[in-house]
Amino acid sequence: MALRKICININGVDRMLICNPGQDSLADVLRRTGLTGTKLGCKTGQCGSCSVLLDGKVVRSCVRKIKDIPDYSKVVTIEGIGTPTNLHPLQQAWITYGGVQCGFCSPGFIMSAKGLLDKNPNPTREEVRHWFTIHRNACRCTGWKPLVDAVMAAAKVMRGEATMEDITFQTPADGRIYGTNVPRPAALAKVTGLCDFGDDIGLKMPDGTLHLALVQPGLSHAKIKGINFSEAEKMPGVVKVITAKDIKGTNRIMLPVTHPRSKADGFERPIIADTKVFRYGDVVAVVAADTEEHARAAAKKVKLDMEELPRYMSYLDAVAPGAMEIHEGIPNEYLRAPLFKGEDTREVLAKSPYVVEGSFYSTSQPHLVIEPDVTQAYIDEAGNVCIHNKTLATVFPLLTLAPGLGLPDGKIRVIENPTGASFGYSISPASSALAAACTLALDAPVTLTMSYAEHQAFSGKRAAHYSNARMGCDKEGKITGFEFDFAYDHGAYTEMADILASKAIRFAGFSYNIPNVRALARVGFSNQTYGTAYRSYGNSQAYTMSEQMVDMLAEKAGTDPFEFRYKNLARPGDLNINSYPFKEYPFVTLMDKLKPLYEEAKARAKAEDTPEKRRGVGIAFGGYNVTGGPNDHGEVALELNEDGTVTNYNTWEDQGQGGDVGTLVLTHESLRPLHLDYTQIKLVQNDTAQCPQTGPAGANRSHYIAGNAIRDAAKKLLDAMRKADGTYRTYAEMVAEGIPTKYLGVCDTTDITKDLDPNTGIGDPTPEYNYAVFFAEVEVDTAIGKTKILSMKMIYDIGAIGSQQAVEGQAYGALTHSMGFALSEKYIDNKDYNSLIKCGFLYADDIPDDIYLESVPSPRKTAPFGSVGCCEGFQSAGHVAVLNAIYNAAGVRIYDLPASPDKVKAALEAKALGKELKPDKYFLGSDLFEALDEIAENPVSAAGPTMAL
The missing domain is CATH 3.90.1170.50 (Aldehyde oxidase/xanthine dehydrogenase, a/b hammerhead)
Known part of the structure; x- marks a missing residue:
């Protein structure tokens, strides 16, 4: 093997390096020198995590071969622009404006942004977004808007129009950080490239x-x-x-x-x-x-x-007559979960003046993380x-x-x-x-x-789904009945299939007062990859069906979709489809907040609509459960240290959503009587040998479960520290008096929840929910069928907000996932779906800068400081708002996701011929009512405890 000696000026210093010119990329060489701030994600030039400056130009170092780089080229990496004690304005802005979530892509983005500002110190927001697009900087967490905010703020400092202090978080005068934009504890390491991710550790x-x-x-x-x-x-x-x-x-x-x-x-x-x-x-x-x-x-x-x-x-292939068992001894359709509420919908819908029916499909959605599995x-x-x-x-x-x-x-x-x-x-x-x-x-x-x-x-993906549904209303537009047959294509393995089955029969039709329901959720095998957790697990599939059905029924009844929803929203005293009261009734309030935005957008769409570029608007209601189920349980430990600081031990796993900052704000708020500065709270997280089990970071459960466990541990610690005169003991006084300095806090939902009855679907499995209404404005190019999303709006209720930065970051990111789910993203289990681009990843130019968020909190009785988790609800139904907007704009409904240009164009061509492209009713393994009758005739005993998700 012939090697090459090369000299490269790296971060201002000439470095002599020995390389394999036939194999090494610039990224390989940089990482071998210890500069692991240059991350390797896709290794094909599609994600930009490896971006550095080469002779002043942004390059993706994973695809730049070392053999093509001349001696004494100048390379600048993330380590060369700032240090933890002397940050570059871009690094500080990334911390302050929410540019860091998981942080894996942050060094590449910051280097790309530096390349832009070196060339153009006063860019527009559109120029920033386009720069990131053409340089293939990919982020899956932030939804782009916080990144553009950070570039714009840093540019002001670099032009001398602002100071570093202006773009640095300032602790409020009262010292309280709950509800603020306090930075994530891990952000500093991530923006300086010093955080070791999996491959760096390897x-x-x-x-x-x-x-x-x-x-x-x-x-x-x-x-x-x-x-x-x-x-x-x-x-x-x-x-x-x-x-x-x-x-x-x-x-x-x-x-x-x-x-x-x-x-x-x-x-x-x-x-x-x-x-x-x-x-x-x-x-x-x-x-x-x-x-x-x-x-x-x-x-x-x-x-x-x-x-x-x-x-x-596909599930349809696997349950077709004559298909062999994929797993010997187990039928390909292996799980049925029923739902009975009110009267038989066959009789109800037969008497209803307005009835619609439809069949829907949502694809297997890839998560498209930037860091592959390590x-x-x-x-x-x-x-x-x-x-x-x-x-x-x-x-x-x-x-x-x-x-x-x-x-x-x-x-x-x-x-x-x-x-x-x-x-x-x-x-x-x-x-x-x-x-x-x-x-x-x-x-x-x-x-x-x-x-x-x-x-x-x-890796697993979001499970695909197939559904058939009917819904009816009376002459006044009140929903009378809803029936649906729903199948999750769970792919090769059963991972969490029982939890998945519950989602459709809990959340289809969520938000509305629906008195009569008959439904069945099925789960089955196929040879597709296995279905696994994905933000809004199981719910986004359910809303794909139900929120389009609501729009279809509104049209059949001759009612505006906003007004139809408003009339049917659940109000105090109404029961959800599982025959229990809603925890809160925020639906009317959320819609009231949306109404002026809706009316403005409708008028704008009408004024700007042309035959070539059709404009439209769409609404969808969503939400998700908070905690995993009736047996959910989590633990956290708090320890007073010798120096007066407090350490929180937990396994609130941080995937970028903010397990670190969530722990910080909840601990600081719980210990307010001690008047600690937030920097006096230390975190030891996610090592099962050191930390109690707080449980999975899923089902919107972490803020709720960890938060309540933190409050419990804090109460125990404060009670132990409190003297008779109301002051608090020091660590030394605790030790001298033989009082323990470490306390375990517990949260358990068993006594405040009731699992779904496996024979009826009646139950109340989780103590809280979050709620959101989504609104999309779109433009459809009728010549090519391409849909452009012009704006997204979300009005939401998660109670009080613990970390403003983390919540908004989750919202922006979730909405972009929803846009991708609506328009482009899909996964088929073969060699052709092996990259971001092939799976339909949307870059910055594909996502609108106009994303509007508004929190309308209602009190939460059982949540810590009145606050519940957010991220799953934020990704629940935004995609359906886009689908409904496409119909409003162009008059074509896309029944199977994604609504790619070819599908929209085909639907438009069919419409021009007086036809509608829609799937025939799916055969899901049996007739819906035959299956429900069989279940009614063969009751089973309730299940034992399961792992909560």
Whole structure:
């Protein structure tokens, strides 16, 4: 191998480097020197996380080969523009204006922005957005608006029109930070490039660490007849090829499905495929070698003997007559959850003067994180298998992996690495299981960095859905009845299927007073990738159906969709579709706030509408549960330290949504009597050996569960510190008096909730909800069918706000995910959906700068300081507002997501011929009422406790 010596001026200093010119990229070389602020995401030039300045120009260093860079070129990285004690204005602005959520993309964005401001010190907002688009800077967290805000603020400082103090958070005079824009504790490390994410940790592991590479056959359904790795094991640097035979336990991920109507138990998923592969991304072997390059080269030499089986790439295919069982002994449709409310809808709708029906599909949506999956594993000093990755549920590997790995309970430790976002997919313990199995088989530490294509194939996605529905109203426009048959395509595995099944029968028609409902939620297998958690888990699919049905019924009744909704909103005394009162009744208030915005936009759309560019508006109501279920439980510990500071120990996993700042504001508020500065609160988070289990960062539960547990621990600590005269003991006084200085706080929802009855769907599983109404303005280009979103608005109720910056950041990000879900994003389990662009990722130019948010809080009885979680509700139904706006603009309804230009254009062409493109009623496995009658005739006992999500 011929090497090259090169001199590059890096951050103002000439550096002599030895490189492999045929292989190394500029990013590789920079990271080898320790400059890991240059992040590697996609490694194909689509995400911009690796952006640096090369001779003054922004380049994506992952695709800039070192052989093409001349000697003495000048390179500036994030480490070269500022330090933690001397920040660049862009770095400070990113902290202050919410540019940091997960922070993985922040260094690349900041360097790209510096390249812009060096060239154009006074850009417009549109120029900033376009710059990020043409330089392929991709962010999945922030929704772009906070990033543009940060650039505009930093530019003022750089032009001398403002000072650094002007763009730095100032603590309020009373010292209270709850409800403010107090910065995230982790933000400083992220904007300076000093935060080590998974691949950075892998790069810095000690000698003896082995690198792993996956062997994925890339087949959707096949028997494994043989694996020949003799040639692979002879490759340079290879230590071992690990297969299912090397796993000492059951080789199963034990994540149970506990719904009493489920015909699957949840134990069908292998850690490493042993007899069959069930989807394109399954892993049949893992190669361990001294370097990643050696491991990947050897993985290509593993020879597989596979017998392909029939592929069922959708739920509809899998439940069609004659389809074989994907998992032997389990029917492909394995779970049915019913809902009965009021009278039989067949009779009700037969008497209703206005009735509409429709069939709907929503695609399998990819999370499109910027950091692909990375995991490390090793044996720690206590003999535990210690797993590091980007999990949002540190508890899941503890509960699901020991039997599969052949370990005794209690011998697994989980640590969350700094995480480049997840949005739900990392709840799965699958990559944890792989790395743990390999470290046990090798008796050595391991690190696994997936390529973006491997990550896309391996990780779960939002489950696709199919639904048939009917809805009717009376002559006054009041909804009389609603029936729907709803199927989730859960793909290859059952992960959390029982929880998913509950979502449609809880949230379809949410917000409205609907007296009579008959419904069924089905869950089934296919050979698509498995369905997993994604923000607004299960709900966005339900709203895809129900919020379009509401618009359709409004039109049938000859009523404006706003007025129709307003008339049917739930008011005090009305019951939800599960026959319980709503927790709050904020619906009318939210719509009242939206009304003037709606009227203005309607008038604007009418004035600016042309035959070539049709303008329209759309509304959708959404919301989500807060906490995971009737048995939700979480714990937090607070400890008074010798120096008077307080440490919070918890596993509030931080995926970028703000687990650190949430902990900070809740702890500071709970300990206000001590008059602590917020910098006196220390955080120890997301290490199961050090922290009590606070539970998964999902289901809007963390702020509620962790917050109530923090308040409980704070009360115990304050009670212990309080003297008879009302003053508080010091640490030394506590120790002298033999009073403990550490207290465990607990939150449990068991006594204030009631699970859904598996025979009727009646129940009250969660103590709180959040609520939102979404509004979209769109323009449809009738020549090509392309939809442009002009503005999005969201009026929401999450109670009081703990961190203004975190809440608004979640809102902006969630709305952009919703826009992508509506217009472009999809995933099919094959080689063609292996990148951001191929999956329909929207860049800054595709997202409107006009995003309006307004909080209208109502009191929460059981929530900490009256505040509940937000992010799931924020992504619940914005996509349907876009779909309804397309119909309002162009008169065509898109029944199957995404509403891509080809679909819209085809619908417009059909309309011109007097036709409507709409799917026929889906066959979901049986007739709806036959299935409901069978359920009524065969009641089951309620399920036992499940893991709350």
